[in-house]
Amino acid sequence: MTKPQVSIPLDIPDVQVLKSEMTKAGELIITIESTKGTTVCQRCGKIIRKFHGYDDWVKIRYLSVFGHPTYLRYRPRRYRCENCDGHPTTTQRLDWHDPNSPNSYDYEQHILFQLINSTVGDVAVKQKLSYDRVLGILERQISDKVDWSRHTSIGTLGLDEIALRKGHRDFVVIVTARKNGCISILGVLPDREKSTVVEFLRSIPERLKKTIKTACSDMYEGYTEAIREELSHVRLVIDRFHVTRAYRDGLDTLRKSELKRLKKESSEQEYKLLKGNMWALRKDRRDLTVEEHKTLARLFRLSPDLKTAYDLQNQLTDIFDEHISVDTAKVKIEKWMVAVFKSGVKCFKDFIQTLDRWWDDILNYFVDRQTSGFVEGFNNKLKVLKRRCYGITNLANLFRRIYLDNEGYRLLA
Numbered sequence: 001m002t003k004p005q006v007s008i009p010l011d012i013p014d015v016q017v018l019k020s021e022m023t024k025a026g027e028l029i030i031t032i033e034s035t036k037g038t039t040v041c042q043r044c045g046k047i048i049r050k051f052h053g054y055d056d057w058v059k060i061r062y063l064s065v066f067g068h069p070t071y072l073r074y075r076p077r078r079y080r081c082e083n084c085d086g087h088p089t090t091t092q093r094l095d096w097h098d099p100n101s102p103n104s105y106d107y108e109q110h111i112l113f114q115l116i117n118s119t120v121g122d123v124a125v126k127q128k129l130s131y132d133r134v135l136g137i138l139e140r141q142i143s144d145k146v147d148w149s150r151h152t153s154i155g156t157l158g159l160d161e162i163a164l165r166k167g168h169r170d171f172v173v174i175v176t177a178r179k180n181g182c183i184s185i186l187g188v189l190p191d192r193e194k195s196t197v198v199e200f201l202r203s204i205p206e207r208l209k210k211t212i213k214t215a216c217s218d219m220y221e222g223y224t225e226a227i228r229e230e231l232s233h234v235r236l237v238i239d240r241f242h243v244t245r246a247y248r249d250g251l252d253t254l255r256k257s258e259l260k261r262l263k264k265e266s267s268e269q270e271y272k273l274l275k276g277n278m279w280a281l282r283k284d285r286r287d288l289t290v291e292e293h294k295t296l297a298r299l300f301r302l303s304p305d306l307k308t309a310y311d312l313q314n315q316l317t318d319i320f321d322e323h324i325s326v327d328t329a330k331v332k333i334e335k336w337m338v339a340v341f342k343s344g345v346k347c348f349k350d351f352i353q354t355l356d357r358w359w360d361d362i363l364n365y366f367v368d369r370q371t372s373g374f375v376e377g378f379n380n381k382l383k384v385l386k387r388r389c390y391g392i393t394n395l396a397n398l399f400r401r402i403y404l405d406n407e408g409y410r411l412l413a
């Protein structure tokens with residue numbers, strides 16, 4: 001008995017279908033022929049129409065139909081140039097197939113879409129393709145460098161680093177443009193040496209350099225000096241994210257030493273309870289549960305210093321949360337430093353030195369409060385990508401992966 005049949009249009013321009021057949025293995029093979037009567041001479045670049053003959057049959061992967069692996073089969077047409085000496089021939093260029101690829105263009109776009117926020121290995125398994133074939137698609141379809149012509153302005157330039165391998169301190173630097181809540185990747189630098197950053201900054205076209213208003217980075221001379229030298233018109237801002245981390249580290253140090261002390265001084269049961277709930281200290285105050293409030297209160301009774309430091313930390317966070325001018329922020333943070341000094345807690349000593357060292361660049365945050373959730377969002381995305389892609393030591397492919405994860409839905413949807 002024949003099953004019910006459907007016919008669906010083949011979404012490829014300028015071809016006719018000669019035959020379609022289903023193999024015993026359940027593969028759909030569609031034999032087609034190009035109906036385009038011209039191509040461009042590879043030597044002189046003129047349109048040529050003189051048909052010369054066919055190349056050998058090629059079979060390329062196409063979008064699956066009803067779950068059946070589907071292939072297009074065709075013979076590339078060859079044309080002869082009557083202008084050029086020796087009348088060279090050229091194989092016809094087609095919009096739907098790159099002659100270096102075993103796949104149609106649509107199929108490659110489909111695989112790219114699958115690759116967004118996934119891994120090459122994962123997509124290879126699901127699509128029953130080899131790892132190298134998926135990687136080949138990524139390498140063919142996504143450029144390993146930024147296409148400056150796609151950018152009209154940069155706005156805020158961001159420099160962030162990630163350690164590629166667990167426990168290693170070999171950083172790569174991710175350069176981004178942040179504009180209107182959107183982040184786009186501009187480059188992946190092999191290390192965070194000043195000279196490397198300088199070299200990259202010099203590669204930015206002059207017309208785009210002029211559009212950079214702000215540069216955000218961590219407190220690291222390799223970045224800040226490169227920015228000051230190469231982009232002297234740009235306001236340098238230390239990302240709030242890094243400032244926050246620096247003063248949280250202060251509280252963290254105190255937490256560890258206090259915990260050590262309490263281990264000696266309190267009962268085992270009490271200590272266990274405290275230790276198990278320490279992370280409440282790191283939580284956003286607004287998200288604390290009633291139970292966590294109680295634990296903190298218990299902890300603070302045993303360690304008044306920790307309470308003092310915790311309150312000071314929160315005061316500083318409040319200052320950074322306020323929409324205030326640079327001058328107001330300056331006064332408030334100076335007052336905060338006095339409060340730290342008077343309190344007698346020592347855990348912010350390093351942080352206050354950091355504040356002194358980077359004072360103006362940290363205060364620049366209040367000019368237009370550049371750093372916001374979306375930078376942290378992007379950093380989180382990078383962290384996830386890093387975890388997924390341990391072993392991507394090929395920086396060109398790392399660029400491609402970040403580009404695809406970050407912009408894939410916009411590009412391919």
Ligand SMILES: [Zn+2]
Pocket residue numbers: 041042043044045046081082083084
């Ligand atoms: Zn020619």
